[in-house]
Amino acid sequence: MGETHGVTEPSGRGEGTVNTYVVRRIGVVRSPLRDLDYAPRQADEDAPEAELVFDQEVATALEGIEAGAVIEVLTWLHLSSRDTLQTRPRGDVTRSLTGVFATRSPDRPNPIGLHTVTVLEAGPGTLRVGGLEAIDGTPVVDVKIALGTPDGR
Amino acid sequence: MGETHGVTEPSGRGEGTVNTYVVRRIGVVRSPLRDLDYAPRQADEDAPEAELVFDQEVATALEGIEAGAVIEVLTWLHLSSRDTLQTRPRGDVTRSLTGVFATRSPDRPNPIGLHTVTVLEAGPGTLRVGGLEAIDGTPVVDVKIALGTPDGR
Numbered sequence: 001m002g003e004t005h006g007v008t009e010p011s012g013r014g015e016g017t018v019n020t021y022v023v024r025r026i027g028v029v030r031s032p033l034r035d036l037d038y039a040p041r042q043a044d045e046d047a048p049e050a051e052l053v054f055d056q057e058v059a060t061a062l063e064g065i066e067a068g069a070v071i072e073v074l075t076w077l078h079l080s081s082r083d084t085l086q087t088r089p090r091g092d093v094t095r096s097l098t099g100v101f102a103t104r105s106p107d108r109p110n111p112i113g114l115h116t117v118t119v120l121e122a123g124p125g126t127l128r129v130g131g132l133e134a135i136d137g138t139p140v141v142d143v144k145i146a147l148g149t150p151d152g153r
Numbered sequence: 154m155g156e157t158h159g160v161t162e163p164s165g166r167g168e169g170t171v172n173t174y175v176v177r178r179i180g181v182v183r184s185p186l187r188d189l190d191y192a193p194r195q196a197d198e199d200a201p202e203a204e205l206v207f208d209q210e211v212a213t214a215l216e217g218i219e220a221g222a223v224i225e226v227l228t229w230l231h232l233s234s235r236d237t238l239q240t241r242p243r244g245d246v247t248r249s250l251t252g253v254f255a256t257r258s259p260d261r262p263n264p265i266g267l268h269t270v271t272v273l274e275a276g277p278g279t280l281r282v283g284g285l286e287a288i289d290g291t292p293v294v295d296v297k298i299a300l301g302t303p304d305g306r
Contacts (some may be wrong), residue, residue: 018178019177019292020175020176020177020178021176021231021294022173023173023174023175023265024172024173024262025171025172025174026262028256030204056215058237058238058262060239060252060256061238061239061252061261062252063250063251063252064257065252065254066258069255071254074265074267077173078174080265085211085213086213086214087243088241097216098217099213099214099216099217099218101214101215101297101298102216102218103217103223103298104216104298108175109179109211109214109295110177110227110295112224114227114267114297116300117193139172141174141263142263143254144257144267145254145255145256146254147269150225
């Protein structure tokens with residue numbers, strides 16, 4: 001995993017010249033969902049169980065995650081359009097155009113998916129989770145424990 | 154915003170050869186927090202109000218976000234270590250080493266920050282938000298409306 005991975009652009013604006021960052025795939029979603037057309041839009045809309053399979057290099061970073069934990073899984077929505085700035089929520093043509101930041105649309109400048117799921121089983125380098133709407137093959141880029149109350153931290 | 158921004162690596166594993174993705178800065182955090190040493194660890198631990206200032210190219214993607222909205226702000230934690238796989242939660246030396254994915258540590262392979270905040274004011278290309286623990290100058294990479302109940306989507 002190198003250091004900052006910043007890429008210097010000649011047209012740097014604002015804070016300096018580094019405006020892009022390299023995200024590495026750390027694992028992959030294994031799911032019975034194979035087709036975007038049939039994937040539910042959100043996890044609580046009949047999304048199936050899925051397995052997160054992590055690259056060996058990061059497996060030790062999973063230590064401490066146990067069955068029952070609620071985690072935030074960040075994915076790279078690799079089939080998304082990055083040029084879409086406005087959309088009709090849920091593809092409903094009767095709804096007016098809305099900025100993508102006001103939605104959960106996968107189409108957005110940086111297509112990072114955010115999924116709050118419960119861990120069903122934690123194995124070596126793998127996590128079985130409930131209700132994940134990402135399709136099979138979606139790259140995983142981060143996992144965080146969900147924030148509970150301040151006392152539990 | 155180009156197309157997929159995928160970078161092909163000769164040492165491709167698993168799903169194909171694309172294992173890295175380029176994230177672009179879409180805006181920046183403006184905050185009275187200037188120093189990581191004094192930043193609170195979580196937003197509900199006395200984090201101050203902050204302003205998110207977006208690049209002009211993505212300003213239309215904010216349309217539909219209004220004061221009172223709860224949003225998820227994704228940042229790039231540019232001062233983090235990407236080589237850290239285990240840590241002691243909250244820097245407490247009495248706690249045992251834990252995988253970073255079981256924590257909210259900013260040090261992790263892909264240092265993406267996740268902040269749930271309430272919008273206090275929405276201006277053209279800017280959002281004033283309550284309780285953000287990111288320091289001044291932190292790059293913003295995505296914004297999503299927080300998920301409410303299925304009925305409100």
